[in-house]
Amino acid sequence: MTRWERLGLEWRETGHPDAPVLVLSNALGCTWEMWDPQVDALNSAYRVVRYNQRGHGESPAPPGPYTPADLGADVLALLDHLAVPRASFLGSSLGGMIGLWLGAHAGDRIEALTICCSSAWLGQEQVELDRAAAVREHGTNELVSPTIERWFTAHFREWHAETAVYAAMIASTDDEAYALCSELIGRVDLRADLPAITAPTLVVAGAEDPATPPEHGAAIVAGIGANARLEVLPHAAHLANIEQAEAFTALLGLA
């Protein structure tokens, strides 16, 4: 039994079975449905493989602690399970951190990276440790309101009732997995890994993202060097691929 089968994480694929593989990796508190605004367009160019991080959607939550290497190994095991030697990778937030780890530590498996609303080093360990403690005590329900405020601008929240879908995703995330992932993002420091990334890398930031502001995207690009470029989407907070879905999809370079 492969590591992937042993963990029992859920995945699905769409698009062209013979096209190059693109793996989509979700943010903390989201499921693979966060990519719905992009999937139709991506299906025209890729074999699109989505999976749910540990404790998200129907994926089980193995005991922690979790490290970027653990969650990166989940992706490598999925590629092994699918007999895919190399893939492109698009990750948001926590998913972007996993992408950075993969680019640096498994560069031979990564064709290209898109890192959305993420960071190599958040620099706020205590905030994330406090959030983890709060989730263990009160559950993910308690986090819904402040999280939705980080994820979407006030204007978007006012006009888009579908933010309720994302509120439900947060509340449905396994409490302990959420806490373990919060601890991971609080402690993560991938800054020294960035120069090892050789895959072409697009970094996308939301101009109004309070969780990973554009400076974090700029720091990723500076750390990687010539292979990386930054795009900042105006009028977008942390889930920029949802708030500015069309503009985000346009950045992905699909003909």
Ligand SMILES: O=C(O)CC1=CCC(=O)O1
């Ligand atoms: O703000 C959140 O909901 C979670 C988060 C912040 C940075 C990150 O990587 O995830």
